[in-house]
Amino acid sequence: MFNVEKLIQVCGYILKKYDGRLNYTKLIKLLYLADKEALKESLITISDDEYVCMTNGPVLISLYDLIRNRYSNNDDINAQSLWNARFIKDGYDLVYISPQYPEGKMSEYDKDVIDRIDAQYHDKSHGELINAVHRREICPEWTDPGHGTTSPLHLEKILKSIGCSDKEILWFLEEKEIYEEEDRHFDKIAELIVSK
DSSP: OOOHHHHHHHHHHHHHTTTTEEEHHHHHHHHHHHHHHHHHHHSOOSSOOOEEEETTEEEEHHHHHHHTTOOOOTTOTTHHHHHHTTEEEETTEEEESOSOOOOTTSOHHHHHHHHHHHHHHTTOOHHHHHHHHHSTTTOTTOOOOOTTOOEEEOHHHHHHHTTOOHHHHHHHHHHHHHHHHHHHHHHHHHHHHHHO
16 A cells, blocks of 8 residues: 555665766666566565556656646545655756655565565666666556656556466455555544544
8 A cells, every 4th residue: 555654765765876966867777677576575565556658768657647736535644744844856857955864664575575675776877777678578557648648557557468378366465455445444543542
């Protein structure tokens, strides 16, 4: 289940590697590749975001909307405010407001995957990363929807691209739904406790 606080921590962790400023297209591509690597190794993602295909490659849609100050979700009306309290967009760069980010929602595994992906692409420009995710051997799941448009990039397609069988994909999607339902119940319980 998507958690903006964790996404803020993940982005802060990545931006620390670039002295607090990074082209946001590169950030999105790095995190997509980290999510895909985590899926390949453990059948979980780091961001819990959803994905779309755009002309420049796969995109984490909630992250993209947060960066552009266009995030809207009736279940999480404070997400954009939380994001804006931590980051500003300066042209095509995302800049953190303070280098102090908690990391409690990130696991050591999350950090390890991000570190490995960043080590592979740290010296690449955002344009080189766009070229990388356009390559069939890296992202066969991506298709160009045409300039200025998007198309959904379903988890099933990403799982298929990393070699999961139909049976594994079905199991994964069922487990994901169970975990998300549990998270919704825990959120409701927490709201009840807070409101008392």
